[in-house]
Amino acid sequence: MSAEKIDLLNFLQAHPPFDQLPQQALEQAASNMDVAYYKAGSQIVELGQLLDTWHVIRSGSVEVYRRSGELYNRLSEGGYFGEVSLLQNRPSRFPVIALEDCLIYLLPKAVFSELFDSYEYFSDVVEVEDRSRLRHSVSQREDANQLMTASVKVLLTPNVLSITETATAHQAAIKMSENGISCLLITDLQSQICGIVTNTDLRDRLLTPGLALDTPVNQIMSPRVFSVEHNQQVFEAMLLMLRHNVHHLPVLKQGSAIGIITLPDIIRYETQNSLFVVSSIFKAQTLDELVSLKADVRACFVRMVREDANSRMIGGAMAVIGRSFKQRLLELGEAQLGPAPVEYCFVAMGSMAREEQLIVTDQDNAFIFDDNYQPSLHGEYFAQLGKFVCDGLAACGYSYCTGEIMASNPKWRQPLKVWQQYFSQWIDQPTPEFLLNAAIFFDLQPVYGKSGLVKQLNQLIRYKAKANSRFLACMARNAILRTPPLGFFREFVMEKDGKQSNSINIKRRGTAPLVDMIRVHALAIGSKAHNSFERLDDIIESKLLPNGRAEDLRDALELISIVRIKYQAQDLELENEPDNNIEPEALSAFERKNLKDAFQIVSDAQKFLRFKYQPGRAS
Template sequence: MQAEHIEILEFLRQHQPFTELDDKVLQRIAEHTDVTYYKAGTQILAFGEEITDWHVIRSGVVEVYRRSGELYDRLTTGGYFGQFGLLRNNRIRFPARALEDTLVYLIPEAMFTELFEEHENFADQVEVEDRSRLRQAVARQIDGNQLMSAEVDSLIQREPQLVTVSTPVRDAAIRMSEAGVTCVLVVTESDQPLAASRLVGIVTDKDIRNRLVVPGLPYDTPIEDIMSGCIASVEHSQFVFEAMLMMLRYNVHHLPVMRHGIPIGVIALPDVIRYESQNSLFVVRNIFKAKTVEELAALQPEVKACFSRLVAEDANSRMIGTSMAVIGRSFKQRLLEMAEAELGPPPVPYCFLALGSMAREEQLIVTDQDNAMILDNAYNPKEHEAYFVALAKFVCDGLHACGYEYCRGGIMATNPKWRKTLKQWQQAFVDWIENPVQEVLLNSFIFFDMQGVWGETQWASQLTGLVAEKAMHNPMFLACMARGALGRTPPLGFFKGFVMESDGDHSRSINMKRRGTAPLADLVRVHALAIGSRAHNSFERLQDLIAADYLPEGQGPDLRDALEMLAMVRIRHQAKDLEAGRVPDNSIEPDNLSDFERKTLKDAFQIVSNAQKSLRFRYQSVRAYG
């Protein structure tokens, strides 16, 4: 062994995580290690660049940063960095810079991977501890994504063009042309400066064409007559991702940007597209352009491609789940438009509901349809039933044609059991809460995840408010829900090994929905009901629980990280199935995961298991029998 290798060997013997490795292994490491020097202030690793070596500090000081520029860690002799990039896509997630003149040992990727996969103690020490490993895995998922880190005000290029409600359209059009913009914001008449006046509408160049020129209105028509009112807006400090979702939800191409109630700019679709390479905006646009069910069904490849691109671009589970849910809602909305065009206007008002994962905005590419209908209290079955039977059939058959399988449990608007008047729905929820019967509630869990997608959507909000108010004051109901939430457990054995399916088409696998994300969503739902949270999304419910200090210390953030990890394993599995031309499913084979993924997956399952024990303990004093 050469002299420089002997020096490296002695260094490794004295520093973690190498101290427990035998000398033969250490000698091999030393023989394959290179040494490099970095002058103070030198960039060692830059975000996004390829990484091929694990970095161990021989001498000096290195600072590691988050992508946002925030200091993440400061390392000295014996410290190491770059492992997260090696374990995921070989791309730098945490940039590093030499604070002082620094010598670094470079251990090749192949050697690092061999050590990580074959020496468990080494791997555990590299990751520090179970909770840290999971948290770091989740953190780099978020840090690596522009949509989650870029704020809306970074997209603003100029001040907004403001006009009052009485401004002639001609004058507004001249302003738009001179400023080179495609819209103006409309504010109320006031003695205050325009920027301090109340924002009441927006007018785009398309509005001028369609609402002024085509109908032949005079050019001096007040702009109030052609503006779009009740407009959606976004706060300057929100993320680009949130602005994208708002455009998706409301099918708009312009969003006013507000700071403390004052418009400071407008972002347009092209601004967001610079960040939104996944094209979910275009999928939604094409859904609303479709003229027939056949045209809608033909968009399935675009939906799958959108899902795959989101995964490839390192979107996190919240982004993917919300985007796919918005796409699903858009299919429902367009089908309802088509149904009403074919059947005529509804005889009484109604609200079409999304249930389950779509309502929670946690939908993936493998999903069935869960929906229901709220009917006006004036509904008369003899006079009105035929219309709503036809409407429900049109929508549910259309969703099936678009890739949303029929619900095997029959929870669809085509089932007369799930077409109720508002008063009947209110009574149903009151009965479920005040007279909890285990068997009934097990079949009703899905209705506690509910959003209106069409029609009188405020009715869905009223029901959510009713549930939030009554559930938190009924311990018997919460105990009954808790018992139901404990029916599905994480697949961990006595020694933290995986317990896998033993028969069927997916033997030696784990169903990541049934044994992972679903149990976690169930227990979060129970806790959220207990505090009166009106949130639908599991991440938002966890935020409410953390803010209310309702969970044991540290459990809220742990559950958040576990949900992200479990969801992303499921998501990546489905994306790989699509890439390979297979029908995607929820069943993964742990043997096909990397050692790092298996470890973090066990961490996440253990967190869910511990949270279920906590849930059981919280309600064990309440006996809830059906």
């Protein structure tokens, strides 16, 4: 066998959907594969092209587009494309362009179809991968029910224990107790699964009838074992449990049990849905009950990342959860202190107001009172309420703001007329301190109470900021202070001091400069939007930026955000405290290349900001 063929076989064995095919099928695929080279930027598949081969990426990366020209997917080594066209025998609806120099393996349509029809694992993986791509087309659905799309693999308890049918019920009970499990698979002399015994079986079939402890386990087991394949959906597993009234399902892969899922696993998984978390927040009757939900919030975050939600979905869901904590704490605070003496609005700033909140976040909040507020009469009540809410948020995982921009600070508990004075002064006299406040408070959203108070402030901001070129120049100057971490030769420039040396703070050097720049443009056009992606939609419509620049900013924000999100989720899964720092060596080659491209967009956008608003005139 030639070295080239050995290399090809090794590659196929390492990548799904080939990784579990028998040797004969692998050799069939390898013998029929051709290889093609495409230079970066070249067209691999054209819109409307009728394909006669399936494409598998050996090296490099590609971008897949919709017919509208909108980016649909990015694929790198091991990725594949063209299966929809082949399976439906229709011209391709998704043009593909080489993002970098690529080697592509080409598998003839006839061989692809034979593998698809002959091997269930191969077809399952291809179809599941296609479904995961299609998630992009329905990503606008808010809080989609992940139960309908998740694979049972996300629930898998890998601790699969068994005992032979000749063992006694007592031995089975001991093994279950020692391992803290609620069931055991029973195997015959050929090590094939022939039954299952559960805690319920031990109670109802052994103890209740008064049988001896040395009764063979095969006399009390359930001989009919229902199971699911590893790539089936959680929803299918739940239906199977309900249909047959069973609470334990072995999970099989190529006929062997690789884990067990239980009904409590499904219930616990569904509690990680963002809608369920929000519902639990509003059902909480005490601060302790709210604090106990911290783990559910983190699990919800990890779940959304694991199931390929985009940054806008994740940021929006986490912001809704954070707002819910604030609302419930205010309700509990009023129940404890009594009704508020004057009308007020509790407001959120920063990432929560923009609906871009992640798992690593602090609290930025404030009180706006009706102008009937009198400090001597009402100040003590709101001081206590502000402290109750801020302390409660800290206990629930939302750190205190190091700059004390919180409702517990009397400076940020003011009537509307004082807030109007604050904002007017910040815009008219843009000192460094006032600009810092502007960058935080100009993302302002009501959370609880009289929202009309916030509406008046937002109207003031839009009116005054748009008309003040000096203020915009000052905001632009601040927005270019934090530069992306790229050196002269596009190598990463890392932090060199503190405990996070030799890493990149991807928020401070990536998402934050982007958010700041987008905010300046949004203020310049009088946009009413708060979310950065929605602001970019307004900026595109206004034609403020040259063609394609706003779309580039959107792509860069999504890419940098999703990398930040991914590594926070990874920290949580490893039981490490998440942060905003990443080490370049932890990134895949695909992530490194695309992050550099995204950071280059940030750098170019800062240059344009300097040209557009001439921040030099702000001094």
